[in-house]
Amino acid sequence: MTDMTKKTFVWSIFTRIFHILLIICVSIAYITSDFDNLLSFHAAFGYTMVVLFLFRIVWGFMNVRYSKFSDFTFNLHDLFDYLTHIFHPKKSYIGHNPAASWAVVAMIILGILTGMSGALVYGTQEGMGIFSFLNHTYFKEMELFEELHEVIANAFMLVVLAHIAGVLVDKFVHKGDAITSMIDGTKNANATNLILTFGQKIFGFVWVATSILFLLYLLSSSDNPLLKDGNTHINYEQEHALFFEECSSCHILYPPFLLPENSWKIMMNNLEDHFGDDASLEEVDRLSIKNYLLSHAAQHSTKESALKIMQSMKNKDTIAITQTPYWIQRHKNIDKALFQSAKVQKKSNCKACHKNFEHGLLNDKDIHLPKE
Numbered sequence: 001m002t003d004m005t006k007k008t009f010v011w012s013i014f015t016r017i018f019h020i021l022l023i024i025c026v027s028i029a030y031i032t033s034d035f036d037n038l039l040s041f042h043a044a045f046g047y048t049m050v051v052l053f054l055f056r057i058v059w060g061f062m063n064v065r066y067s068k069f070s071d072f073t074f075n076l077h078d079l080f081d082y083l084t085h086i087f088h089p090k091k092s093y094i095g096h097n098p099a100a101s102w103a104v105v106a107m108i109i110l111g112i113l114t115g116m117s118g119a120l121v122y123g124t125q126e127g128m129g130i131f132s133f134l135n136h137t138y139f140k141e142m143e144l145f146e147e148l149h150e151v152i153a154n155a156f157m158l159v160v161l162a163h164i165a166g167v168l169v170d171k172f173v174h175k176g177d178a179i180t181s182m183i184d185g186t187k188n189a190n191a192t193n194l195i196l197t198f199g200q201k202i203f204g205f206v207w208v209a210t211s212i213l214f215l216l217y218l219l220s221s222s223d224n225p226l227l228k229d230g231n232t233h234i235n236y237e238q239e240h241a242l243f244f245e246e247c248s249s250c251h252i253l254y255p256p257f258l259l260p261e262n263s264w265k266i267m268m269n270n271l272e273d274h275f276g277d278d279a280s281l282e283e284v285d286r287l288s289i290k291n292y293l294l295s296h297a298a299q300h301s302t303k304e305s306a307l308k309i310m311q312s313m314k315n316k317d318t319i320a321i322t323q324t325p326y327w328i329q330r331h332k333n334i335d336k337a338l339f340q341s342a343k344v345q346k347k348s349n350c351k352a353c354h355k356n357f358e359h360g361l362l363n364d365k366d367i368h369l370p371k372e
């Protein structure tokens, strides 16, 4: 029988800070995953999670009592035994029980894969971060990468939930102290105390300090390799002065990649009745602008918005971006009153919410809803 009167020191301060940082990173990354305009936060906390896990792997090989992987229980027979007797465990474990051992390793692997696949989506779909160069070659696969990222992230979250369920079983069924041990570092048990060597303390310190500084660095400057914007600012005035002048005289300038060739063809062949206005041009000018629009239409772009608007149109003859299914779907949750507000006025006034819109940038991080 274990002596319940004695406290054993099992989790070092570094393990506990790591654990808290991990909870913060995973929660924030999870919550922000649903908000496009928070994508850079999502990425920053996701990257930090990966850094935390990478250090944890090294920690697992550093001969730290209870935390080292060789102290984990991976025996499948023990796991089966533990799970089938979950309400009346035959054996008590000081460090990680068999279910927790498997969960920790699964979380480390899936967490790192989630981060890596996320960086791939960030690069292929948004043209951002270290993989931004992949946007040019793999943009057609952006949805595949996104699905992959979602599947891995969901698998990761399932293990997290299982881990939380296990902790709750420990608390309420076994009346154990796993939760408090992650706060004060001790468990009620008569076992050998954890003692860190000087080298382990240095490593532990570097682990938490690096992770915190890394997160602060990502949050404070978006001009770093992991989050940097690989999309180029387009100066349409320089690219095609005529297009710039003629097509932004009545409204904002719409970057050509937002509509496919066919839409521009129809629009440019009917300028005398352009949404009820007469926007007709001299024939040479019309042809020059038309050619420019056709050669820079959605078909020739690697941008997420270009690909998705085009795919959603399914060869229909729509010429208003705001009538494409993708546009409608992406803006359906926005309060209608905001579109009519003084700062926006109409839904086609994209630049009211998308900063840098007229420079061909439609990044998630540039979305700012004007305050009414």
Ligand code: HEC
Residues within 6 Å of the ligand: 246, 247, 248, 249, 250, 251, 254, 274, 275, 277, 278, 279, 289, 319, 320, 321, 322, 323, 346, 347, 348
């Ligand atoms: C005489 C004024 C005028 C000129 C010049 C003009 N437009 Fe328009 N345009 C309008 C009006 C009015 C609308 C419909 C209302 C709105 O969305 O602002 C419109 C709408 C659009 C839309 C659809 C916006 C949406 O709702 O998705 C596009 C795209 C567009 N114009 C492109 C162009 C291009 C390209 C040129 C240059 C060849 C051009 N416009 C020149 C008046 C003009």
Ligand code: HEC
Residues within 6 Å of the ligand: 034, 035, 036, 037, 258, 304, 305, 321, 322, 327, 330, 331, 334, 338, 339, 344, 346, 347, 348, 349, 350, 351, 352, 353, 354, 362, 363, 364, 367, 369, 370
């Ligand atoms: C009232 C503000 C507002 C206006 C005006 C607006 N948008 Fe948006 N747009 C948003 C918001 C907010 C989102 C993000 C929605 C979400 O999180 O799913 C968004 C998302 C998008 C996306 C998807 C972003 C991505 O990378 O996944 C595209 C593309 C887009 N808008 C294009 C346009 C275009 C083109 C116009 C003008 C014709 C326009 N928007 C007008 C607020 C606006």
